[in-house]
Amino acid sequence: MNRYLDDFNEGERFTAPGFTLSEGQVLDFALTYDPQPFHIDAQAAAESPYGGLIASGFQTLALCFRMVVQTGVFETVSMGGPGIDELRFLAPVRPGDTIRSEAEILSAKPSRSKPDRGILRIQFRGYNQHGDEVISFIVIMLGRRKTE
Numbered sequence: 001m002n003r004y005l006d007d008f009n010e011g012e013r014f015t016a017p018g019f020t021l022s023e024g025q026v027l028d029f030a031l032t033y034d035p036q037p038f039h040i041d042a043q044a045a046a047e048s049p050y051g052g053l054i055a056s057g058f059q060t061l062a063l064c065f066r067m068v069v070q071t072g073v074f075e076t077v078s079m080g081g082p083g084i085d086e087l088r089f090l091a092p093v094r095p096g097d098t099i100r101s102e103a104e105i106l107s108a109k110p111s112r113s114k115p116d117r118g119i120l121r122i123q124f125r126g127y128n129q130h131g132d133e134v135i136s137f138i139v140i141m142l143g144r145r146k147t148e
Contacts, residue, residue, distance in 0.1 A: 005143035020098040022096070079141075081139055103139075
């Protein structure tokens with residue numbers, strides 16, 4: 001795709017294919033990174049406000065980011081990122097849910113001091129198979145500019 005910072009336009013959207021989370025994937029991630037009872041223990045989860053096992057929000061974040069990155073749209077431009085803004089876990093993600101991810105370019109601004117780069121602000125949203133928004137966050141991406 002070879003897209004650079006100046007090739008992205010405000011309002012441009014990208015959609016990634018969906019991914020279905022298995023119970024094993026939910027448990028594996030939670031046991032390694034977020035071992036709270038409602039992520040790792042079916043009985044405790046059943047008695048929680050969620051009424052059953054749910055995926056870690058961090059797993060949902062990583063999954064939504066990965067799905068968009070794997071489309072290749074940011075392969076050339078990405079130089080990493082200094083942060084994430086406005087992260088919100090909006091609804092539980094359960095084993096068996098199929099999550100799809102969308103990204104929208106909020107801005108693409110060249111750096112004033114470093115002409116080879118700039119900042120992309122990208123709004124990510126994740127949705128389950130029912131169309132419910134489950135996560136929202138803004139990625140701040142350091143973006144490569146095309147140099148002649």
